[in-house]
Amino acid sequence: MRVRSSILLSSFCLILAAMPALAHHAFSAEYDADKPVKLTGAVTKVEWENPHAWFYIDVKDNAGKVENWGFEMGSPNLLTRAGWGRNTLKVGDVVSVEASRAKSGANIANAKVVTLVSTGQKLFTGSSQGQTTR
Amino acid sequence: MRSFVCCIALILVLGSNASAQWARTPDNTLPRTRDGKPDLAAKTPQARDGKPDLSGVWQSDINFAALPPGVQTVESITGFGAPRYFVDITADMKPNEVPFQPAAAAQFAQRMQRQGKDDPAAHCQPTGVPAIHNLPIPFKIVQTPGLIIVLFEDSSVFRQIFLDPRKPVEDAQPRWMGYSTGKWEGDTLVVDSVGFTEKSWLDRLGHTHSDAMHVTERYRRKDLGHLEIEVTIEDPKTYTRPIQYTQKASLLPEEDLLEYFCTENEKDIEHYR
Numbered sequence: 001m002r003v004r005s006s007i008l009l010s011s012f013c014l015i016l017a018a019m020p021a022l023a024h025h026a027f028s029a030e031y032d033a034d035k036p037v038k039l040t041g042a043v044t045k046v047e048w049e050n051p052h053a054w055f056y057i058d059v060k061d062n063a064g065k066v067e068n069w070g071f072e073m074g075s076p077n078l079l080t081r082a083g084w085g086r087n088t089l090k091v092g093d094v095v096s097v098e099a100s101r102a103k104s105g106a107n108i109a110n111a112k113v114v115t116l117v118s119t120g121q122k123l124f125t126g127s128s129q130g131q132t133t134r
Numbered sequence: 135m136r137s138f139v140c141c142i143a144l145i146l147v148l149g150s151n152a153s154a155q156w157a158r159t160p161d162n163t164l165p166r167t168r169d170g171k172p173d174l175a176a177k178t179p180q181a182r183d184g185k186p187d188l189s190g191v192w193q194s195d196i197n198f199a200a201l202p203p204g205v206q207t208v209e210s211i212t213g214f215g216a217p218r219y220f221v222d223i224t225a226d227m228k229p230n231e232v233p234f235q236p237a238a239a240a241q242f243a244q245r246m247q248r249q250g251k252d253d254p255a256a257h258c259q260p261t262g263v264p265a266i267h268n269l270p271i272p273f274k275i276v277q278t279p280g281l282i283i284v285l286f287e288d289s290s291v292f293r294q295i296f297l298d299p300r301k302p303v304e305d306a307q308p309r310w311m312g313y314s315t316g317k318w319e320g321d322t323l324v325v326d327s328v329g330f331t332e333k334s335w336l337d338r339l340g341h342t343h344s345d346a347m348h349v350t351e352r353y354r355r356k357d358l359g360h361l362e363i364e365v366t367i368e369d370p371k372t373y374t375r376p377i378q379y380t381q382k383a384s385l386l387p388e389e390d391l392l393e394y395f396c397t398e399n400e401k402d403i404e405h406y407r
Contacts, residue, residue: 075394077392
């Protein structure tokens with residue numbers, strides 16, 4: 001059908017958007033790849049539960065105001081098979097997070113790279129995260 | 135876009151890396167290569183009744199060499215891909231060859247425009263047969279002479295394939311997994327499934343089907359480590375001719391399933407835009 005032809009061949013991004021839905025939902029249903037954000041703060045909470053692991057950090061802006069941000073990762077099952085544990089990230093750890101913001105404008109984002117500030121360790125380095133894009 | 139692709143690469147890798155230490159149980163019955171690894175090319179195991187034994191923990195292959203037309207750039211950027219039919223069951227066809235009935239074409243286009251927001255999986259509903267075998271998430275086949283049980287890590291759901299001579303129930307409650315009966319044709323297990331709910335999607339793009347869908351799956355375990363599932367979807371209400379594809383899966387030796395309940399900590403639905 002012409003409908004499929006025009007959509008499938010011209011809508012490259014939509015197909016990309018479908019890819020991260022491996023665990024649960026389409027990336028593009030919630031997040032905006034064109035709204036990258038890099039934030040640093042101390043971990044306040046870790047939720048190691050399906051369908052997605054989440055962690056939260058307190059972020060201080062230039063005026064000293066503190067806001068809590070939530071970051072979504074893959075499912076604990078996927079992370080576990082990649083070598084993560086539920087104690088890999090602990091409350092109090094200071095991390096730097098590169099992520100894509102939610103379309104809703106809420107203080108949530110889809111985490112791509114998590115760096116432990118004290119050691120510089122990239123917590124996603126068990127995968128090829130960044131290797132092909134840096 | 136770079137960061138977006140980066141994210142995709144990450145998730146695909148996480149999905150494909152099933153060699154971690156978690157839930158691994160040494161299996162001394164597995165044939166080994168000289169270096170001590172499971173010999174995935176060893177001969178197909180045999181069940182006590184002489185049939186090929188399909189039992190094992192399997193995961194559909196991520197084959198980036200076979201991405202649908204138009205997305206080849208993904209692998210060139212990331213080096214990673216996705217299970218072809220997980221994304222698009224019509225990936226083997228040219229775009230103008232998909233045999234949509236007019237209403238189905240319109241429904242598919244509408245789902246595409248919604249960018250996955252209406253995908254049942256995004257709302258913590260199951261992925262149905264046959265799509266659930268295309269996910270890059272493990273499933274476990276347990277084979278007995280009269281019944282084959284498939285346990286899926288995704289949504290912690292199951293399906294039963296009855297090998298006794300029963301017939302499908304008339305006017306059965308529509309099911310996500312359908313109602314499956316099977317029989318052996320030589321070394322191939324042929325599974326017929328009917329009785330599907332229309333709610334399930336056939337892939338992540340949103341290909342549709344009706345309650346009249348008839349799915350035929352032909353399972354063949356080529357050797358210890360490799361399973362092929364040839365799928366034929368017949369649904370005259372939706373497609374003017376059958377759609378066929380072959381999903382390949384690989385054994386995850388010494389692995390087991392994990393638990394997965396989507397509603398445990400679902401936080402996304404309220405943010406879909």
